[in-house]
Amino acid sequence: MSLTAPVWDEIPTQCRQIPLREPPSEGCETHALSYHAYKLRHGESLFRGWNSIWAFRLVTWGTSNFKFKTAHKKPFQDPIYSQFSLAPWIVHLIAMSKSSLLPVSIAFASALVLLIGRFLRKRPSFPLPPGPKGFPIVGNLRDVQPGEHTGDKRWERFARWSRDYNSPDAVSVEVLGERIIILNSKKAVIDILEKRSGKYADRPEMRMANDLSGWKWNFAHMQHSDLWRLHRKTFHQHFQPRMMPEYYAILKAATQIMIRKFATSPDDFLDHVREQAGSIVLKIVYGYNLQTANDPYIQLANNAIEALIETTVPGTFLVDFLPVLKYVPSWFPGAGFKRRAKVWKKYSEELRDLPWEWLMKSMTQGAVEPSFVSKNLEKLSSSVEGEDRKAMEEVIRNCAGISYVAGADTTVSAILSFILHMIHHPEIQSRAQSEVESLGRLPELSDKGKLPFTEAVIAETLRCNPVTPLALPHAAMEDDVYEGMWIPKRSTIVANIWAILHDEKLYSDPMTFNPDRFLKKDGSEMFPLHPETFAFGFGRRRCPGRYLALNSIWIAVTYILATFTITGPEEEEIVTYHDGLVSHPYPFKCRFIPRSGLGLIPA
Ligand code: HEM
Numbered sequence: 056m057s058l059t060a061p062v063w064d065e066i067p068t069q070c071r072q073i074p075l076r077e078p079p080s081e082g083c084e085t086h087a088l089s090y091h092a093y094k095l096r097h098g099e100s101l102f103r104g105w106n107s108i109w110a111f112r113l114v115t116w117g118t119s120n121f122k123f124k125t126a127h128k129k130p131f132q133d134p135i136y137s138q139f140s141l142a143p144w145i146v147h148l149i150a151m152s153k154s155s156l157l158p159v160s161i162a163f164a165s166a167l168v169l170l171i172g173r174f175l176r177k178r179p180s181f182p183l184p185p186g187p188k189g190f191p192i193v194g195n196l197r198d199v200q201p202g203e204h205t206g207d208k209r210w211e212r213f214a215r216w217s218r219d220y221n222s223p224d225a226v227s228v229e230v231l232g233e234r235i236i237i238l239n240s241k242k243a244v245i246d247i248l249e250k251r252s253g254k255y256a257d258r259p260e261m262r263m264a265n266d267l268s269g270w271k272w273n274f275a276h277m278q279h280s281d282l283w284r285l286h287r288k289t290f291h292q293h294f295q296p297r298m299m300p301e302y303y304a305i306l307k308a309a310t311q312i313m314i315r316k317f318a319t320s321p322d323d324f325l326d327h328v329r330e331q332a333g334s335i336v337l338k339i340v341y342g343y344n345l346q347t348a349n350d351p352y353i354q355l356a357n358n359a360i361e362a363l364i365e366t367t368v369p370g371t372f373l374v375d376f377l378p379v380l381k382y383v384p385s386w387f388p389g390a391g392f393k394r395r396a397k398v399w400k401k402y403s404e405e406l407r408d409l410p411w412e413w414l415m416k417s418m419t420q421g422a423v424e425p426s427f428v429s430k431n432l433e434k435l436s437s438s439v440e441g442e443d444r445k446a447m448e449e450v451i452r453n454c455a456g457i458s459y460v461a462g463a464d465t466t467v468s469a470i471l472s473f474i475l476h477m478i479h480h481p482e483i484q485s486r487a488q489s490e491v492e493s494l495g496r497l498p499e500l501s502d503k504g505k506l507p508f509t510e511a512v513i514a515e516t517l518r519c520n521p522v523t524p525l526a527l528p529h530a531a532m533e534d535d536v537y538e539g540m541w542i543p544k545r546s547t548i549v550a551n552i553w554a555i556l557h558d559e560k561l562y563s564d565p566m567t568f569n570p571d572r573f574l575k576k577d578g579s580e581m582f583p584l585h586p587e588t589f590a591f592g593f594g595r596r597r598c599p600g601r602y603l604a605l606n607s608i609w610i611a612v613t614y615i616l617a618t619f620t621i622t623g624p625e626e627e628e629i630v631t632y633h634d635g636l637v638s639h640p641y642p643f644k645c646r647f648i649p650r651s652g653l654g655l656i657p658a
Pocket residue numbers: 274275276287290294336457458459461462463465466469522523526527528529590591592593594595596597598599600601603604
């Protein structure tokens with residue numbers, strides 16, 4: 056078919072009625088299609104005129120096909136209708152082959168085909184978990200947007216749906232044909248993610264995080280596979296409970312530095328908490344000692360973490376539901392996500408590569424302290440060579456990079472929440488201070504278990520403000536049925552940790568900060584479940600860094616209590632929390648008034 060401009064006047068009158076609503080009538084196809092192709096090639100917008108009409112026709116054709124198939128149990132074979140529905144669309148694409156809109160056009164066409172496919176999927180007779188009704192095509196896109204846009208946090212909204220739809224265990228929504236199932240009860244997470252963990256150990260594809268923002272190497276995002284298992288095993292060997300005593304000295308040293316900095320520059324306390332968490336992991340993983348006040352490696356984690364927080368909770372980025380959007384050029388209006396992803400990708404690569412390169416260089420100079428990386432490299436005996444060695448080195452490098460970023464922000468959030476609760480509950484602070492003081496010296500990690508009230512304060516902090524309120528999403532590896540509700544294969548499964556830790560059947564008066572709930576008052580009373588049971592996720596993907604995290608938090612909390620009284624600023628501040636993977640409080644002010652110091656702060 057020629058794509059030169061047909062002269063309008065030369066097109067027979069009956070063919071000028073370009074088939075905006077009907078297929079071209081007999082004899083007019085060439086005129087109609089070539090004229091339209093010509094117009095497109097000369098820059099007519101994809102979303103205007105013909106294209107959108109043919110896009111619409113494509114959808115209606117898909118729907119008719121589906122209806123026909125359902126009614127007659129055989130494929131829809133109206134040659135004229137299907138031929139004329141698809142042919143012009145293909146011509147459009149060819150016509151645009153020299154146009155810069157081609158990728159957009161392909162993305163749009165594939166999106167439509169994908170959507171139709173998703174809507175035509177067969178459904179078994181079980182109902183899906185209930186949930187809010189969505190809009191056509193986009194479904195519940197708006198319902199899963201972060202709270203910053205809608206005024207409430209996602210975990211609170213999701214918990215409310217369980218009440219609204221009278222389904223305490225699970226609710227669900229659909230976004231652009233993708234199913235998200237939210238588990239809101241202890242029963243559901245245990246039954247599904249723990250007892251059936253083999254079926255739910257996968258992750259959703261996380262296109263924004265992995266494909267665009269460069270986090271593919273992060274094993275927390277990997278699909279359930281041998282490669283993931285190898286990463287997890289390598290990681291676990293160095294972060295299991297029996298390894299913890301080896302790190303006690305590192306934890307203590309980093310926390311002492313933080314305490315001294317609280318005394319000398321209290322206004323920068325947020326930075327000091329970040330430095331404590333970052334320096335612990337850098338030392339354990341790479342044997343690296345912080346060099347300067349604003350160490351560049353701490354900055355690496357700060358840069359990289361934003362991407363992880365923003366991209367891993369389902370609902371934040373459309374591309375997670377419509378993968379073809381990956382191909383939209385970054386200059387295209389509305390493609391801001393591509394521009395952000397480009398910056399995040401650079402940060403993710405720097406985080407993984409720069410400390411590693413520093414260590415490799417130091418090793419050649421023979422000046423390294425033992426660390427996760429150096430010990431693992433030593434273990435790779437000289438018999439592992441060539442490609443195998445390269446692959447194993449990559450696993451070690453990935454595990455090191457992820458422990459650094461996973462460990463940095465999470466413990467920071469818990470320590471900051473503790474500080475906030477102490478500001479608001481001075482009587483609880485003073486009870487915990489007396490308990491710590493009763494040791495008569497600075498606490499040691501071997502004192503764990505000897506400070507029941509202080510440990511109850513930590514537990515209540517993790518309960519009231521779970522660090523990762525929606526955990527990391529899992530994915531269903533096969534179709535399943537739970538309590539008469541259908542869970543389709545590849546659904547994203549979100550465990551609402553916040554909802555469980557605020558369930559009044561488990562924790563009475565759940566919105567009140569009350570550490571006493573974790574203290575046994577008499578022999579008959581049962582403890583409520585420790586928040587640790589839920590706060591670190593579930594099943595085969597449960598957080599493997601939790602022992603280190605709990606030790607870091609314990610030492611930071613007990614040292615702070617031993618050394619300072621924390622108070623708020625004179626004018627009361629309302630502090631809000633971020634709605635992302637890690638929910639940390641937004642910056643706030645506080646004052647550290649030195650107490651006995653137990654030798655930590657120089658007189
Ligand atoms: C208070 C601190 C922390 C909290 C609340 C926390 C929470 C979580 C949660 C909820 C998950 C997802 C579990 C699931 O999918 O069900 C997770 C995964 C993970 N965490 Fe943590 N974490 C913390 C600290 C740490 C630390 C210090 C490290 C490393 C040193 C770490 C390393 C990891 C890794 C590697 C994964 C991925 C596991 C996998 O997918 O197999 N975390 N964490």
